[in-house]
Amino acid sequence: MVTGSAVIETEGLTKSYGTFQALKGVDLRVERGQVHGFLGPNGAGKSTTIRVLLGLLRADGGTVRLLDGDPWDDVTELHRRLAYVPGDVSLWPGMTGGEAIDLLGSLRGGLDEHRRTELIERFELDPTKRGRQYSKGNRQKVAIVAALASNVELLIMDEPTSGLDPLMESVFQDVVQEAKAEGATVLLSSHILAEAESLADKLSLIRDGRIVESGTLAELRDHTSTTIHAVLGRPLDSAAVAALGDAQVDGSRVTAQVESTRVGDAMEVLTPFGISSLTVTPPSLEHLFLRLYEPDDTDAGP
Amino acid sequence: MSESLTGTRPLLGALAKHDGSRFAPWVLIVTALSASSVLVYPWIFPDAADRAALAAAVGSNPALGLIFGPAYDLSTVDGFNSWRSLALGGFLTALGAIFLVTRATRAQEDSGQAELLASGVMGRSSRLMAASLLALGASLMLGLVVGLVTVLFGGGWEDSMLLGFTFAGTGWMFTGIASVTAQIGGDSRSANSMAVGTLGVLFLARGFLYSVEAPEWTTWVNPLGWMQETRPASGNHWWPLALAVGFSVVALAVGFYLQAQRDFGQGAIAPKPGPGRGRYTTTWRLALRQNRGPIVTWSIAFVALGFVFGFFVTSIYDLLGSDLAVQQAIAGGAVTPEGLVGAFMATILSMVGIVAAVPGVQTVVRIRTEEVNDRVEPIMATATPRWRYYASNVIVALGAPTIFVLIAGTLVAVLASSADIGVELGDGVLQAVATVPAVWTVVAFSVAVIGARPQIPVAAWIGVLLSFAITLLGPTFNLPDWALAISSFWHVPKVTLPDPEWIGLVWISLVTIVFLAVGFAGFGKRDLATTPSTPLRGPARLLAGAGE
Ligand SMILES: Nc1ncnc2c1ncn2[C@@H]1O[C@H](COP(=O)(O)OP(=O)(O)OP(=O)(O)O)[C@@H](O)[C@H]1O
Ligand SMILES: [Mg+2]
Numbered sequence: 021m022v023t024g025s026a027v028i029e030t031e032g033l034t035k036s037y038g039t040f041q042a043l044k045g046v047d048l049r050v051e052r053g054q055v056h057g058f059l060g061p062n063g064a065g066k067s068t069t070i071r072v073l074l075g076l077l078r079a080d081g082g083t084v085r086l087l088d089g090d091p092w093d094d095v096t097e098l099h100r101r102l103a104y105v106p107g108d109v110s111l112w113p114g115m116t117g118g119e120a121i122d123l124l125g126s127l128r129g130g131l132d133e134h135r136r137t138e139l140i141e142r143f144e145l146d147p148t149k150r151g152r153q154y155s156k157g158n159r160q161k162v163a164i165v166a167a168l169a170s171n172v173e174l175l176i177m178d179e180p181t182s183g184l185d186p187l188m189e190s191v192f193q194d195v196v197q198e199a200k201a202e203g204a205t206v207l208l209s210s211h212i213l214a215e216a217e218s219l220a221d222k223l224s225l226i227r228d229g230r231i232v233e234s235g236t237l238a239e240l241r242d243h244t245s246t247t248i249h250a251v252l253g254r255p256l257d258s259a260a261v262a263a264l265g266d267a268q269v270d271g272s273r274v275t276a277q278v279e280s281t282r283v284g285d286a287m288e289v290l291t292p293f294g295i296s297s298l299t300v301t302p303p304s305l306e307h308l309f310l311r312l313y314e315p316d317d318t319d320a321g322p
Numbered sequence: 323m324s325e326s327l328t329g330t331r332p333l334l335g336a337l338a339k340h341d342g343s344r345f346a347p348w349v350l351i352v353t354a355l356s357a358s359s360v361l362v363y364p365w366i367f368p369d370a371a372d373r374a375a376l377a378a379a380v381g382s383n384p385a386l387g388l389i390f391g392p393a394y395d396l397s398t399v400d401g402f403n404s405w406r407s408l409a410l411g412g413f414l415t416a417l418g419a420i421f422l423v424t425r426a427t428r429a430q431e432d433s434g435q436a437e438l439l440a441s442g443v444m445g446r447s448s449r450l451m452a453a454s455l456l457a458l459g460a461s462l463m464l465g466l467v468v469g470l471v472t473v474l475f476g477g478g479w480e481d482s483m484l485l486g487f488t489f490a491g492t493g494w495m496f497t498g499i500a501s502v503t504a505q506i507g508g509d510s511r512s513a514n515s516m517a518v519g520t521l522g523v524l525f526l527a528r529g530f531l532y533s534v535e536a537p538e539w540t541t542w543v544n545p546l547g548w549m550q551e552t553r554p555a556s557g558n559h560w561w562p563l564a565l566a567v568g569f570s571v572v573a574l575a576v577g578f579y580l581q582a583q584r585d586f587g588q589g590a591i592a593p594k595p596g597p598g599r600g601r602y603t604t605t606w607r608l609a610l611r612q613n614r615g616p617i618v619t620w621s622i623a624f625v626a627l628g629f630v631f632g633f634f635v636t637s638i639y640d641l642l643g644s645d646l647a648v649q650q651a652i653a654g655g656a657v658t659p660e661g662l663v664g665a666f667m668a669t670i671l672s673m674v675g676i677v678a679a680v681p682g683v684q685t686v687v688r689i690r691t692e693e694v695n696d697r698v699e700p701i702m703a704t705a706t707p708r709w710r711y712y713a714s715n716v717i718v719a720l721g722a723p724t725i726f727v728l729i730a731g732t733l734v735a736v737l738a739s740s741a742d743i744g745v746e747l748g749d750g751v752l753q754a755v756a757t758v759p760a761v762w763t764v765v766a767f768s769v770a771v772i773g774a775r776p777q778i779p780v781a782a783w784i785g786v787l788l789s790f791a792i793t794l795l796g797p798t799f800n801l802p803d804w805a806l807a808i809s810s811f812w813h814v815p816k817v818t819l820p821d822p823e824w825i826g827l828v829w830i831s832l833v834t835i836v837f838l839a840v841g842f843a844g845f846g847k848r849d850l851a852t853t854p855s856t857p858l859r860g861p862a863r864l865l866a867g868a869g870e
Contacts, residue, residue: 074703076850096705104703110696112612113509119600126603127704148595152509163700176703 025052027174027205028073032082034229035068042068044229045082050207050222055200057220058209061313064226066209067107070178073207074104087174100129103167107179107209109159111151117162118147124166136169142191156183168195175199175206181215193219213309225312233312244303244311245277248286253294263289326582328445333452337426338459344425345460347780348418352411352489353468356482357475359403364476366800373397380405388529388634388673389794391550400481400555403472406795408485412492412549413525415464419457419493420517423500426453428510450581454501454574461493481555488552491566495545496521498573505580515619522623530630545569605706609714612692613685617722620681624726627677628733631670635734636741638663660744664818667738667745667753669793672811674730675757676789678723682765683782685719690776694851702850712845716769716838723761727754745818752817756827763810763830764789766837774844776851785810 028050035043043065050056058066071077072084075091075098084091089098111120118140125131140147143161154162160183167175181192189212196206196219210216216223223240225233233240245266252272261267264286267276278286283300290298367373377396380386387393391409395401427450469486473479500517507513528546541547548562602608689712692698701711731754739747768782775781792801792809806812810833813826 071699071850076699076702078847078849095702096707099703100705102703104700106696106699106703108696109700112608112697114596115602115611116596116598116600118598119596119602122600123602123608124700124704127605127701127706129705146595147598150596166700 026050026085027052027087028056028207029085030069030073030082033069033072033079033084034081035065035072035077036080042229043072046226046229047231047234048224049234050205052205053200053203054221055196055206055208055219057216057223058207058226059211059213059216059223059309060226065229066226067178069226070104070176070207070209073176075099101172102174102176103128103170103172105160105163105167105175105177105180107182109163111154111159111162113151116148116150117145117154117158120151120162121147121166121169125170128170128172131166131169132171135171136165139165139168139195142195143188157185157188160184161188164192164195168199171202173204175204175208177206178209179211180208181210181212189215213306225309227313240308240312241303242280244280244308246280246283246303247301248274248276248278248283248290249297249299249301250274250276250290250295251297252290253296256290256293260289260293326445326447327451328448330445330448330451330455333448334455337452337456341422341425342456342460345418345422345464348414349460349464349467352407352414352464353471355411355414356403356407356468356472356477356485359406360399360472360475360477360482363399363402367402370397376402386794387533388526391529392532394553394556398555399476400478403477404481404485404554404556408488408550408552408554409525409529409546411468411485411489412546413521415461415489415493416496416521417518418464419461419497420500420514420521422457422460423453423497424504424510424514424517426456427501427504428507428513431510447578447581450501450504450578453504454497454577457497457500458494458570461490461497464493465490478555480558484552484558484560485554487560487563488549488554491552491563492546492549494570495566495573498570498577501574501577502580505577505584512615515616519619519623523626526627526630530634533634605701605711605714606717608701609718612688613718613722616681616684617718620722620726621729624674624678624730625733627674628730629737631674631730632734632737635663635667635670635738635745636743638666638743660818663743663745664749664816667734667750667818668814668816670734671727671731671753671757672760672793672814674734674754675723675727675761675811675814676764676786676793678726678730679761679764679786679789681726682719682723682761683768683786685715685722686765686768686772687779687782689715690772690779690851693776698850708846709842712773712842716841719765719769720762723765724758727758727761730754731757749818756817756822756824757811757814759827759831759834760789760810760814763834763837766834766841769841770837770844771841772845773841774848776848 026049028048030046030048033043033046033048034041046065046069048058048069058069060066068077072079073086073091075095078092087098087101091098111117115123121136122131125136139145143165145158145161145165149158160180164180167177175196181189184192193215196208200206206219208216208219217237220237222236223234224231225240233243250273252274255272256264256267256269256274261269264274264276265278267274274290276286280303367376373396377393380393380396389409390405393401393405396405430449465486465488467486468489469483472482472485477485496517499520500513503516503520504510504513507516524544524546528541528544528550531540531544531547532550541551545566548565551562552559602611689698698711702708728751732751735745735747735750735754738745738750764785767785771782771784772779789809789811792806793811796806796809796812810830813823813830815822815824815826
C-alpha cells in the first residue's frame with residue numbers, strides 16, 4: 021500500500037441536504053488498479069459520496085482528491101479520464117440506445133469503436149430501440165456499454181447491475197475483470213454480495229454517513245466470529261467456559277462464537293475435554309454483512 | 323363498464339390530495355382577474371366620460387379585441403368585467419384543466435407511478451375516469467369561487483355567476499379535449515402540446531374572426547365562440563353552457579374509447595426503431611435535437627400568427643373607421659393616421675414577442691425537467707463543463723424566439739406594406755427586429771431562475787406573465803410610466819416615429835446580461851438535483867444476493 025497511488029481519497033467528507041446530514045465524515049481510499057467494493061445499507065450515503073466524487077454535488081467539508089485533482093474544480097479534465105454508470109438510468113425519450121452511447125462517448129472525448137461493437141454484442145443489446153422502449157435491465161446495459169466503451173482510468177459505478185439477469189451479471193463481471201487487467205481502477209457500489217466478493221480487491225462499508233469498515237474481504241472476516249459446535253467426552257468446567265467467552269453449554273454439547281483469529285485458542289481449550297464431534301463454521305458473507313449493516317451493533321473488531 | 327372503473331373513488335381521493343393543489347394557482351389567477359376588474363373599475367373610470375373614453379380606447383386598438391373579444395358594454399362594472407375576463411379567464415381555466423388531466427394520466431405513466439396503481443385493484447378506465455372527474459370538479463369549483471368572490475367584490479349576482487360558470491364550461495370542454503390528446507400523444511409532453519395547441523388555435527381564431535367581423539356562423543363552429551355567447555352582463559344567456567356540457571361528454575367518450583384501444587405507456591402512434599449510431603456529439607446538438615419538435619411546431623404557429631396579424635394590420639382603417647371617437651381624434655389632429663398605424667404595429671409585434679417568449683421559457687424550464695429526471699447527471703459525468711451544457715440550451719432558448727419573431731414580423735410587414743396604408747416593408751421588419759431584445763430579457767429572466775433558484779420553476783414564467791399583463795392591461799388602466807417600464811416591451815422604440823428612442827434597447831439588454839450572468843453563475847455553482855434512492859429496492863436485493 022504505497023501512499024500516493026490512491027486514485028480516490030476522501031477525508032472527513034461531509035454533505036448535507038438542507039438540514040439532513042447525509043455524509044458525516046467519509047474516509048475512503050481507493051488504490052490504483054484495484055476494484056473497490058462500496059457497500060452499505062439503503063440510505064447510507066453511497067450515491068451521495070459518488071456524486072460528490074463526480075462533482076455533481078459540492079462537498080460541505082473535508083477533503084476530496086480524485087485522480088490527483090479536485091472533483092469540483094477540475095471537472096472537465098478529470099471526467100475525460102473517468103466514466104460513470106448510474107444505478108437509475110434515465111434515457112432520452114426519443115433517442116435510441118445507440119445514439120445515447122455515442123453522445124456520452126463523444127462528450128467524454130471519443131470512444132473505442134472496436135470496444136463498442138464488442139460490448140454491444142456481448143451484452144446482446146439492441147441499439148436501435150428508443151429510450152422508453154428499453155426494459156430496466158436493457159437501460160442499464162446502455163449505460164454500462166457507454167461507460168466501458170471508452171478506455172478510461174477510472175470507472176465509477178453506482179449499483180451498475182441492478183436489473184441485470186444472471187447471464188448478463190456474469191458478462192458484466194468478466195468485462196470488469198478485463199478492464200481491471202488493463203489497468204483500470206473501479207469503484208463499485210453494490211448490494212449484490214456475491215458480485216462484490218468475486219470482483220472486489222478491497223471493500224469499504226458505509227453506514228449512516230460514515231465508513232465503518234474497510235479492508236480486504238479476509239480482513240473483514242477476521243473481525244467477525246466463527247461458530248463452533250462440539251460434542252465433548254465430559255462437560256466443560258467453568259474456567260473453560262469463561263475462556264471460550266460466548267458459549268452455550270448443554271450437557272456435553274457446546275456451541276461457541278469465537279473470533280475468527282482465535283479458533284486455534286478455542287481448540288486448545290476444548291481438546292482436553294475429549295472432542296467426539298466438531299463443526300467449525302466460518303462466518304458466511306451474508307452473516308458478515310447483516311452484522312455490519314445492523315444499526316445498533318457499532319463496535320467491530322477486538 | 324362498472325368493472326373497468328373499479329378503484330376510481332380511492333384514486334380520485336389520492337389524486338385530489340396530491341395534484342389538486344396544482345390547480346390552486348389557476349383558481350387564484352382567474353379569480354384575481356375577475357375580482358380586480360370589479361374592484362378597480364369604479365375607481366379608474368368613475369364617471370360616464372371616463373367610460374366613454376375607455377370604450378374609445380378599446381375601439382381604437384383592435385389588437386385588444388384579438389385577445390379579449392368583443393366589448394359589448396363597457397359602461398357598467400359587470401360589462402367591463404366580462405369583456406376583460408371572459409376570454410382570458412376561460413383560456414386560463416382550460417390550461418389548468420389540460421395540465422391536470424395530462425398529469426394524472428400520461429405523466430404518471432411516464433414516471434412509472436401509474437404502473438404501481440395499475441397493478442393494484444384498479445379497472446382499466448379508472449385512471450382516466452379519476453383524472454377527468456378531478457378536472458371537471460376543479461373547473462366547476464373554479465367557476466363557483468370566481469363567481470362568489472366577484473360578487474363579494476361588488477359584481478352583480480347573475481352576471482358574475484354566469485361569468486364563473488362560463489369559465490367552468492371552458493374547463494369542461496378542454497378536460498374532454500385533454501382526455502383525447504392524452505391517448506394520442508406519445509408521452510405527456512406531446513399530449514400537452516396537442517391540447518394546448520388546440521386551445522391556442524381556437525382562441526386566436528375566435529379573437530380574429532370577431533375582430534374582422536366575420537359572418538356569424540363562424541362563432542358557432544368554434545367551441546370558444548359558444549362561450550363568448552353567454553354574454554354575461556349584456557344578455558346573460560345560460561343555454562350555451564349546455565353546449566359546453568354536451569361537447570365535453572362527447573370528447574370524453576372519444577377519450578375513453580381511445581384509451582381502451584391503446585397499450586399502457588404508449589400513445590396511439592407507435593414509435594419505429596431508430597438508428598443504431600448517433601449523430602449527436604455535442605451538447606449543442608443535443609439541445610437542438612431535444613427542441614426540434616417544438617421548434618418546428620412553433621414555427622408553423624408563427625407563420626399562422628404572422629398571416630393573422632398581418633391581415634389584421636392591413637384592415638386597420640376599416641377597423642378604426644368604424645369607431646367614431648377615433649374619427650374625431652384624427653379629424654381634430656390629436657393623432658395622425660400614420661402615428662396610429664405605427665403604434666398599432668408596435669403593439670401587434672409586442673404581442674408576437676410575448677408569445678414568442680413562451681417557447682423560449684419552455685426550453686429553459688426543460689433544462690430543469692431534464693435535471694430532475696436524472697438526464698443531466700450522465701452528461702455532467704462526462705468532460706462537459708456545466709456552462710457549456712447550460713449555454714447550449716440557452717442559445718436555443720434565445721435563438722428560437724428570435725426566429726419566430728422574425729418569421730411573424732416579416733409576414734406582418736409584407737402584408738402591411740402591400741396594402742397601401744403607409745407602412746414600408748423596411749419599417750415593419752425593423753420593428754420586429756427592435757422587438758427581439760425585449761423577448762430576450764423575458765427569456766433571460768427564466769435563465770436566471772432555473773440557474774440560480776430552480777426549486778420553484780414556475781417563477782421562470784413571471785417574465786411572460788408580467789409583460790403580458792402590463793403590455794395588454796397597463797394602458798387601459800392608465801398605469802404610470804414607471805409601472806409600464808417593468809415590462810421590457812415598453813422600451814421597444816416605435817420605429818415609425820420621427821425620433822425613435824433606441825436607448826431603451828440598451829437598458830433592457832443590460833438587464834438581459836445581468837439575468838444571464840446570474841443564471842450561469844448559479845448553474846455552475848449549485849448542486850445538481852439528485853433523486854434519493856428508493857428505500858424498497860435494497861433489502862430485497864441484499865437477500866437475493868446473499869442467497870449464494
Ligand atoms: N436530493 C436529496 N434530498 C434530500 N435527501 C437526500 C437526497 N438524496 C439523498 N438524500 C438522503 O441522503 C441519504 C443518503 O442517500 P444516498 O442516495 O446516498 O444513499 P445510498 O447509500 O445510495 O442508498 P441506496 O443503497 O438505497 O442506493 C438518504 O437518507 C437519503 O434519503
Ligand atoms: Mg444509491
